[in-house]
Amino acid sequence: MRQLWLLSENVTVDSTQRLARARGVLRDLTQFWRYTTERNDNIKDGDMKVRAFDDTVTRDDALRRRRRQLKRHANAGTVEYRLFGDTIARDDALLDALPQADFETLQGAWRQIGGLANLTGLAEELATDDDDSLSEEEKAEIEESVRAIFDAMNTTEGDEMALAEKRNSELREQILALLPDANVEGVEDTEELMSRLTDAEIAAGTVWWRKWWVPDGVANACEYAFFAAGAFAPATEAGGESCGAWMRLLAETIRRSSTTSSSPADDGLPRDTNAFPVLLLALAVARQGHLEAVAVYTMARTLGTLNAQAISQYEGVGSTVACADEKVSKIEGSNTLPSIAAEVGELLAKEAAPYLFGIFFLSALFLLSVAALPILLLGSAWYASSVGLTNLFDFLFYKDPLDFDF
16 A cells, blocks of 8 residues: 555656556556455454454455355356456556546546535535534534624724734735735735735745755645645535546446445444545545546446346346445445555554654653753752752851850
8 A cells, every 4th residue: 555655646747657657556456456355354453443343254255255256247147347447457448548537637636526525425414514513502602702802802893904904915915025926906805815825835935834844745745735625625515517527427326335324333434334436536536637547447336236236137136226336335345445444554654653753752852841941940949049048047057166165
């Protein structure tokens, strides 16, 4: 996973190199997807941030289930969808012939992901969670507290307008100092001016995450997140219009295959959670703008749905498209979730550990310095008082050592 993460970084300028690099990531992903089974006996305790499975699927169990699955496909006269997807991912001629699968820019890729979130209902769910995070009483208390703060400040509406205009004027001056040709005259929205100022600082290389004390990895992540969030947030409210044909098909597949099963009691991930589409979107689309990966996966999943229906009919059991999609998604989740969770945990440990160690060291140094200051002051005060008391006692009870009249 760490190697895939490094390879998926779009660092090439030449289009040929970019295409070769993106297709290499796609083929590594489909190979992982093709050969991964639901075996979880090789996952050590504590490696996964998901609940422990009640049953242990060993290597032999996983291979038996895989052989039985392939035999069912062969009996029904179908090609297993993961074999199909891995095969077309390795055929450059087929990939070149895919329509509407050109590379996207960073903003374009995240606009498509935002549209996908809207079409799958994820954006609405996140917005609902944000709205429901506070009760009406808590919202009323917060509003009352804010109102009390403003009343205590005795700030009139005219003063607020004057302060806002002064702030906007300062923002315009800062933007013009960096970009003299910028057209900010008449812009009164403070958030818009702050966004433009950040854009100007990025263009001039003076934004805070490009300072000498910020590591390159953190700086790149901050800049990436800034541009990605600016494209993702508006797209989640646009109704999915930013999605292309392949992302729309993927959104329909994900929506049909959403499981209705409840989460486990310990609020962990259920074992049939399908994390592979998220991994594909993160590595191929979000980091590379590579829509061919979405096309390959969507076509393979469509074949998987058709296969599930064909096998059900062959075995005398009816199945709707939605049920078939859900069945394929559950099996895929059982196959890939343990490995993805373990690999992501290892990736975070290797990539984030150096930064976390640095933050911990600086925090410890700061806490020690904060704690040392009062100790130093108390020690100085104690020493000064001790010396003063000693001198006072010597003055009051001093006896000449040469005076032997006692």
